Amino acid sequence: MNVHRLPVLSDNYIFLLHDPASSTAAVVDPAQAEPVLQQVRILDARLVAIFNTHHHGDHVGGNLELLRAFPEATVYGSELDRGRIPGQQVFLNEGDRVSFAKETAEVLFVPGHTRAHIAYYFAGTGDLFCGDTLFAGGCGRLFEGTPAQMLDSLSKLRRLPEATRIWCAHEYTLNNLKFALTVDPHNAELQTRFAQVQQARQQQQPTVPSQIGVERRTNPFLRWDQPALQQSAGLSDPIRVFARVRDMKDQF
Incomplete structure (x- = not known):
């Protein structure tokens, strides 16, 4: 299974999965249809699946046009998104x-x-497609959920193997790490990562995918139980630490 990263809109990524053996493709969170159709044509493949992580327009905007082009494709999403995808x-x-x-x-x-x-x-390939829950260096805003829910979700992802590749749906890494340094300023690996990401973005190189191991060590939203983050938040309870850091990021 090959993963093709397609940049769209201002900072979104669509991920096209390709199986050369069967000449089939699947897409994760198609914000737009045309970039997917172009890549499918290049690969001479047939689209068989659309995997949606959530209902926001910049993740499902291309669904119907893709279905018109490939009516045999199957659209997947959450049970709780029924009627929204x-x-x-x-x-x-x-x-x-x-x-x-x-x-x-x-x-x-x-x-x-x-x-x-x-x-x-x-699990077989070590690939995680997590939409807007976990970002490289950050996490998604809480639009419909609570801090406790997001903490539980991130805890679930934090437990995945260190080498797991994180295919998150936005190129937010540089700004996320700028914020991370304000709440975890003495983290040497974070400082190094920030410099590397800064250079990559200056050269217009993508920073996605990341890896779970890297995020555990440098992403403040996976480090709510670390003394440095507790000190920055002025709190020790994990949910309150997470909520405080999320609020700080929202104001950043």
């Missing part, structure tokens, strides 16, 4: 499994950014 045909819950290219993904229920958000974890 265009063309949705399969309604998923925690622990369900979906397949593509002889690989199987476990569905993880990760609310917080929205009440229905899910992620797709391909």
Whole structure:
């Protein structure tokens, strides 16, 4: 299973999964249809699945046009997003499994950014498609969920193997790490990562995917139980620490 990263809009990524053996493709969170259709044509593939993580327009905007081009494709999304994802045909819950290219993904229920958000974890390849729950250096805003829900969701992702690749849906890394340094300023690995990301973005290079291990050590939203973050928040309770740091980021 090959992953093609397609930059769209101002900072979104669409991920096209390709199976050369069967000449099939699947797409994760198609904000727009045309970049997907172009890549599918280049690969001479047939689109068979649309995997949505949540209902926001910059994740589902291309669904219906893709279905018109490939009416046999199946649209997947959360059970709790019923009626909110265009063309949705399969309604998923925690622990369900979906397949593509002889690989199987476990569905993880990760609310917080929205009440229905899910992620797709391909354990066999070590790929996590997490939408707007976890970002490189950050996490999603709490639009429909609570701090406790998001903390539980991030705890679930934090437990995945260190080498897990994080295919998050936005190129927010540089700004996320600028903020991270304000709440975790003595983190040497974070300082090094910031310099590397700064250089990458100056050269217009992507910073996605990241890895779970890197995020555990440098992402403040996975470090609510570390003394440095507790000190910055002036709190010790994990949920209150997370909520305080999230509020600080919202004001950053």
